[in-house]
Amino acid sequence: EAGVTQFPSHSVIEKGQTVTLRCDPISGHDNLYWYRRVMGKEIKFLLHFVKESKQDESGMPNNRFLAERTGGTYSTLKVQPAELEDSGVYFCASSQLRPDSLYEQYFGPGTRLTVT
Amino acid sequence: AQSVTQPDIHITVSEGASLELRCNYSYGATPYLFWYVQSPGQGLQLLLKYFSGDTLVQGIKGFEAEFKRSQSSFNLRKPSVHWSDAAEYFCAVGDRQGAQKLVFGQGTRLTINP
Numbered sequence: 001e002a003g004v005t006q007f008p009s010h011s012v013i014e015k016g017q018t019v020t021l022r023c024d025p026i027s028g029h030d031n032l033y034w035y036r037r038v039m040g041k042e043i044k045f046l047l048h049f050v051k052e053s054k055q056d057e058s059g060m061p062n063n064r065f066l067a068e069r070t071g072g073t074y075s076t077l078k079v080q081p082a083e084l085e086d087s088g089v090y091f092c093a094s095s096q097l098r099p100d101s102l103y104e105q106y107f108g109p110g111t112r113l114t115v116t
Numbered sequence: 117a118q119s120v121t122q123p124d125i126h127i128t129v130s131e132g133a134s135l136e137l138r139c140n141y142s143y144g145a146t147p148y149l150f151w152y153v154q155s156p157g158q159g160l161q162l163l164l165k166y167f168s169g170d171t172l173v174q175g176i177k178g179f180e181a182e183f184k185r186s187q188s189s190f191n192l193r194k195p196s197v198h199w200s201d202a203a204e205y206f207c208a209v210g211d212r213q214g215a216q217k218l219v220f221g222q223g224t225r226l227t228i229n230p
Contacts, residue, residue: 003159004159031216033216033217033218035218035220041222042120042220042221042222042223043160043206043208043218043220043223044220045217045218045219048216048217055216056216056217058217059217091159091160093160095216103148103150103165103167103210103216103218104162104165105162105218106159106162107152107159107160107161108159109157109158109159110159
């Protein structure tokens, strides 16, 4: 079974540019989560999709961040325009909808975003 | 608000030695508790979890963790570490009341001396 995949693995952009991160969850996983780790800090929750619907976006830092999950499969996270403080590692995770599996979140390797 | 504290940013142990990584949480009730490990270039892998029942939880790769309600702790242990255990370890809590997001500690980087 393929794991959670993320693309790209690393992105370097200039301040003011736009970047789109992609996450492909494990097949059949209806829950999809985005997290971010800023250097030296803890991993923080950004948002949670159930299928194509946003269940919880309480962690999104501001309206420069836009997440989508069209069709309930892969998800994209767009940052526009990027600022220096957006640098960090963006993780995607997925889990099944079954009650006993809700918290068994499988994480991807992350996308390292560097804004210069 | 929930918070998780991992007091040790970096720990170095010798191969074959025992290991204990500390984790304390702040939460109004007993949350769900997790330990994840991240090896270089890999995603976070779930080592073990505590939902209820026996407070000593066994996980993968020979790890175990003990939930102590009185101390709000969930420390991770391994009796004898291997060089392949070198990685970063994260303690996390989940809200029992519905929000499925995980709240993570700052992580502990483990270095193994040969």
